[in-house]
Amino acid sequence: MSHIQVNAIEKSFADTKVLQGVQLDIRGGEFLTLVGPSGCGKSTLLRIIAGLERQTSGDVVIAGRNVNGVRASERDLAMVFQSYALYPHLTVRDNMMTPLRLRDLSKAQRTPLVGRYLPGSKKKLAGIRETVEETADILKIRELLARKPGQLSGGQRQRAALGRAMVRRPVAFLMDEPLSNLDAALRVHMRAELTDLHRRLQATFVYVTHDQAEALTMSSRVAVMMDGRILQLDTPMAVYADPVSRRVAEFIGSPKINILPGRLDSAGRVTVLGHSMARRITDAAAQSVSVGIRPEHLIDVPTDSDAAEYVGVVRRLEHLGSDLYIHASLSDGQEMLIIRSDPDAAARYSYGDPITIAQVKGAALIFDDKGDRLRTAPKKESAGDDALEVA
Amino acid sequence: MAPRSTGYWFTAPALTLMAIILLLPVLIAAGLSFTDYSLGNQSANWVGAENYEKIVSRSTYQKMFTASIIYVLVVVPVSVVLGLGAALLINSLSFGGDLYKTIFFLPVMAALLAMAIVWEFALHNSVGIVNEMFQAGCGTIIEWVFNWGWIPFVDGSQTWYGRNCASQEFPLWLRDRNYALATICFIGIWQAFGFNMVLYLAGLTSIPRELLQAAEMDGAKSAWERFRLVIWPMLGPTTVFVVTITSIRSFQVFDTIEALTQGGPSKSTYVMMYAIYEKAIQQNLMGIGAAITIVFLGFVLVITFMQRYLVERRVHYS
Ligand SMILES: Nc1ncnc2c1ncn2[C@@H]1O[C@H](COP(=O)(O)OP(=O)(O)OP(=O)(O)O)[C@@H](O)[C@H]1O
Ligand SMILES: [Mg+2]
Numbered sequence: 001m002s003h004i005q006v007n008a009i010e011k012s013f014a015d016t017k018v019l020q021g022v023q024l025d026i027r028g029g030e031f032l033t034l035v036g037p038s039g040c041g042k043s044t045l046l047r048i049i050a051g052l053e054r055q056t057s058g059d060v061v062i063a064g065r066n067v068n069g070v071r072a073s074e075r076d077l078a079m080v081f082q083s084y085a086l087y088p089h090l091t092v093r094d095n096m097m098t099p100l101r102l103r104d105l106s107k108a109q110r111t112p113l114v115g116r117y118l119p120g121s122k123k124k125l126a127g128i129r130e131t132v133e134e135t136a137d138i139l140k141i142r143e144l145l146a147r148k149p150g151q152l153s154g155g156q157r158q159r160a161a162l163g164r165a166m167v168r169r170p171v172a173f174l175m176d177e178p179l180s181n182l183d184a185a186l187r188v189h190m191r192a193e194l195t196d197l198h199r200r201l202q203a204t205f206v207y208v209t210h211d212q213a214e215a216l217t218m219s220s221r222v223a224v225m226m227d228g229r230i231l232q233l234d235t236p237m238a239v240y241a242d243p244v245s246r247r248v249a250e251f252i253g254s255p256k257i258n259i260l261p262g263r264l265d266s267a268g269r270v271t272v273l274g275h276s277m278a279r280r281i282t283d284a285a286a287q288s289v290s291v292g293i294r295p296e297h298l299i300d301v302p303t304d305s306d307a308a309e310y311v312g313v314v315r316r317l318e319h320l321g322s323d324l325y326i327h328a329s330l331s332d333g334q335e336m337l338i339i340r341s342d343p344d345a346a347a348r349y350s351y352g353d354p355i356t357i358a359q360v361k362g363a364a365l366i367f368d369d370k371g372d373r374l375r376t377a378p379k380k381e382s383a384g385d386d387a388l389e390v391a
Numbered sequence: 392m393a394p395r396s397t398g399y400w401f402t403a404p405a406l407t408l409m410a411i412i413l414l415l416p417v418l419i420a421a422g423l424s425f426t427d428y429s430l431g432n433q434s435a436n437w438v439g440a441e442n443y444e445k446i447v448s449r450s451t452y453q454k455m456f457t458a459s460i461i462y463v464l465v466v467v468p469v470s471v472v473l474g475l476g477a478a479l480l481i482n483s484l485s486f487g488g489d490l491y492k493t494i495f496f497l498p499v500m501a502a503l504l505a506m507a508i509v510w511e512f513a514l515h516n517s518v519g520i521v522n523e524m525f526q527a528g529c530g531t532i533i534e535w536v537f538n539w540g541w542i543p544f545v546d547g548s549q550t551w552y553g554r555n556c557a558s559q560e561f562p563l564w565l566r567d568r569n570y571a572l573a574t575i576c577f578i579g580i581w582q583a584f585g586f587n588m589v590l591y592l593a594g595l596t597s598i599p600r601e602l603l604q605a606a607e608m609d610g611a612k613s614a615w616e617r618f619r620l621v622i623w624p625m626l627g628p629t630t631v632f633v634v635t636i637t638s639i640r641s642f643q644v645f646d647t648i649e650a651l652t653q654g655g656p657s658k659s660t661y662v663m664m665y666a667i668y669e670k671a672i673q674q675n676l677m678g679i680g681a682a683i684t685i686v687f688l689g690f691v692l693v694i695t696f697m698q699r700y701l702v703e704r705r706v707h708y709s
Contacts, residue, residue: 052604072607085605089624098620102610112619164609 002063002171002204003028004049009058011044011228018044020228021058026172027220031198031205035215036225037251042208043176045225049206050174051075062171078165080175084157086149092160093132093145099168100128135167138200155186162197172204179214191217212252216240224248246371249292255318255325255338258298262291262366264374270366273330275309278361279376289374290367295325295340297363300348300355307358312337314353317346328355417688424682429675442682454658455666455683458572462662463641466579471633473580474587475626479618481588482595492592495585503582507650510578514564522561529556565651568659575660578647583640587633594629598622635698639691663687 006024010017018041026032034042047053049060051072060067067075078099086095101110109121116125136142139159149157158178165173179187179194195218198205209215215222216236223233232244243249249257262272264287268280272291301307312328315336324346326339339357349355366374424442428435446452477495481488498506513520528534534556540547547553555561564574602621611617645664648654654661654669663683671680 050608052607071612072604073610073612077608079605079608081601081605083599083601085599085601087602087605087620087624089627099609102612102616110616168610 005061007059030220033207033215033219041228078170080178082177084161096132246367257292262289292365295338297360298339301358308356310357420681428677459662465576466641470583473584477588478591498582499585503646516563568656598625
């Protein structure tokens, strides 16, 4: 368990700059997830931390030691690859024994055929065997130890790869989309298992994914990456509820956050489709802004309700069992809104029906024309902060 | 439902062609091997196993087997190891790899008959570049190095180079029965290893990069560790193929022999293919030629079956 610092890492391939000054402080024992769209440089950053790729500039510091000149095999990190990269000719047991063999046995003891008869070999091998079996017990793959990777299912292979990474008790675990080859049900299951494993090992995990559900459910902290930069590094809840920019808000959350065009006047008042918002923006010039509202902050209300803010037409109903998402086009025909509702609402609406929508007060996120977040002033009226109010 | 025989009718043309083109010649050869047939004769006499008895008993054919087997046992391991080594070295180059690939592959592409003329000149005992080179080295530092006299307990004047320099006589590479087969083997290796290298290069590119990186993460620091842990096992299928192909090609060696030694001197390079050619074509002894052919096919079959049943199962992992 150890703390990893990534300082001003830049990386260029030929003339494309893939990482542009990444700054990251990974605390010992935390589960940090790097999440971002495809091609944003997550894998590249992870491989630089691992030592499999060299950065163009910047430093990687592991447990206080600058490892820029240290090769991957000497950084004492373990990596779980997307393809698992198990040695296909070795049994699961031999796969898991390999890192320990390479670390604990001397060169002479590793010689094929004769090595195992050298003094000391037997004892060390017995120790290695024992460690492997303990690890196999934790991962519940003991009965698979004698099989070769070709004879395992995807989930079993994933576990074997985890086992090979775990036996050595490395400084940190680096994982590059380890669940992306599994089917949906198994993915959800392995998510829980990885979280458990992290709790049990108390080790540092650096986890790369482009799946925000994985990022939000497993991590202690999430780093949202785009175009070779880390846009936000915070707890999953903070990244979701308090994004620093429009791009983060749009990337995190499913279904996507609703974005409506708005106008900020010099008094700090934001107007959206003719309604002005309750909260004011402090210190920002008058400009056009984007207003982001998450689907769960929109509520369908009776047509005659006082709270009604937007009027639209139902275009699609998305029934997920526990939730119902209503896609509605607003009356100006341009904007689409997604509203989360309870499944009972399905009885009330069908395609083409009119719908009136209210918004939970104070939940809107305002972004300036460059996409940066504009903070609202603390609300004056303290009462009924999260209640529905007239706009 | 179509009648059950329909399937047979559909496969019949292919099966017939296969029988006529592939199986029939072998069967005819097998039949001929029990006769004393000569081309042009009206008829032939059934001689039973006489041809095979000759192959087993006569010293000419024992020399034939010795030459063929030595050739295969030398050329196959050496050209496979050299091919693998060259492929690994070229693969580790960051640039210039293509140039080396082309150069090493040249002998494979060149017509061996044409190259044989070059070798004939190069190995000529008075005007050949090989012997001239050895001669020129005598009395210089080259002799000092290569007569191995600098190694403790080695008498430089008694080693191969030392003695030849002293007598100012270098071997007749292709006319001396002590050297002819070795020289032919050398040319065989020169030609085969480029081919093996190309096969190994293809094998190397198919090794997943992540596997090598996993080995690095697991602590395989030296190139040797990575070779043992990943590269060699992953090249298993390639190696089986390379060894089989090189063995069969080595059993079939003919053009170098025909161009350079004609099986001599004293039958020291009298390999199977050349024997078949000499008996069946030159001397028109079809019966014995066919018998050698059948024995030859037997060898090739054995190699193929060994590949199929002994090795192939162990090198495919999925
Ligand atoms: N060896 C390379 N040579 C040139 N460009 C590369 C190389 N490796 C990666 N890139 C480029 O760097 C960028 C980032 O790649 P990277 O693999 O880090 O993306 P990623 O965030 O992991 O994406 P994904 O989620 O699809 O795995 C991509 O645009 C890719 O094309
Ligand atoms: Mg990636």
